Amino acid sequence: MKKLIFGVIALVMALTVCCTAFAVNEDVEGELVIYTSMYPFVIDMMNEAIQKEFPNLVPGIDGSFFFYGGTSSLITKIYGEMGDNRDQALETDMFMVAEPAFSLELKDYGYLHQFMVGDVANRLRFPYDEEGYWYPVRVCNMVLAYNPEMVDSWAAKGVNIPKSYKDFAYDPSLKGYISMSDPMTSGTAYAAVVGLLGKYGEEYLDKLGENSVMRESGSTAIAKLQSGECAAIMILEESILKYINDEAAKGNEVTNLEIIYPEDGVILVPSTVMIVAEEFSKNVNTEAAEAVADWLLSEEAQKLIMQGYMHSVLADMKEYPEHSIPTDDLIKMDMGIDWEYAYKNREEINNLWTVKVTQ
DSSP: OHHHHHHHHHHHHHHHHHHHHHHTTTTOOEEEOEEEOSOHHHHHHHHHHHHHHSTTEEESBTTBSEEEOOHHHHHHHHHHHHTTTTOSOOSOSEEEOSOTHHHHHHHHHTOBOOOOOTTHHHHBSSOOOTTSSOEEEEEEEEEEEEOGGGHHHHHHTTOOOOSSHHHHHHOGGGTTOEEEOOTTTOHHHHHHHHHHHHHHOTHHHHHHHHTTOEEOOHHHHHHHHHHTSOSEEEEEHHHHHHHHHHHHHTTOOOOSOEEEOOTTOBEEEEEEEEEBOGGGOSSOOHHHHHHHHHHHTSHHHHHHHHHTTOBOOBTTOOOOOTTSOOHHHHHHHBOOOOHHHHHHTHHHHHHHHIIIIIO
């Protein structure tokens, strides 16, 4: 009898081990490349997690699954790979770029693979392609920021700290004291410009130009805010949150940097995942790409997204990045972006920016 009991226990343990092994996606094989605009420290976390989840999947870029670049830079790279007739194969199998307008464009070109995600209508709280060509996987949030320690100093100079995006561009006291990323190289900055054009029209760009807005990286803008060279900056929330948390990890409390959630709305950018159609993909591995895309919408992957100080797309996710505010509250504040307009008028918008702001 004891032998029978031990035999049953051994069988149960063997089945448990077997099921555990199959729970990890060991059957997902081949090579995979993903073009992404996620920050490198997030890429490192994601890369490690994917290698653990898919042990037989081979990273296609020098030991990594990811090739990094700013969204606008990646779009330029992809255009080059597509060729003048938009009919050549690419050097990637998946995309995770910042602004959804490019998803619409690639779908129109026939470059995307269709794949369905289970229970997607209940699973996601942000829009997705109902035909299954793209899904949001991370949410970037464009905000304003200022230095609380210098409010009095700026006031003594007659400079007002803006409470809204309108103040940021329209208040002449801020002339020469504001900074933002360049939409010609940053996808989220491009998205912000489109949102602001939708709310205020072309005059908004006129006012940015009149206020001599500086075009700089997030790190440079933060440094200028802290040094007193800038009174306010337009920046991704994740950049501010990362700085605050990095300093906290060193034992430093940040008192000279704070987020402004603009009164006229935040600008949410639900960044998408896309799979390249087989005839155009580098490794012809859509089955593996589907498995990875589905995993990106798992609770495990979404928690990594939040560790990267971005917001989750999952409808039932109550957590949000440290020092931020609840994602559902941000959704209520969202200014909104016409992604079809952003796609169809990319060249016109870029020209408007160049003429009205940079010249």
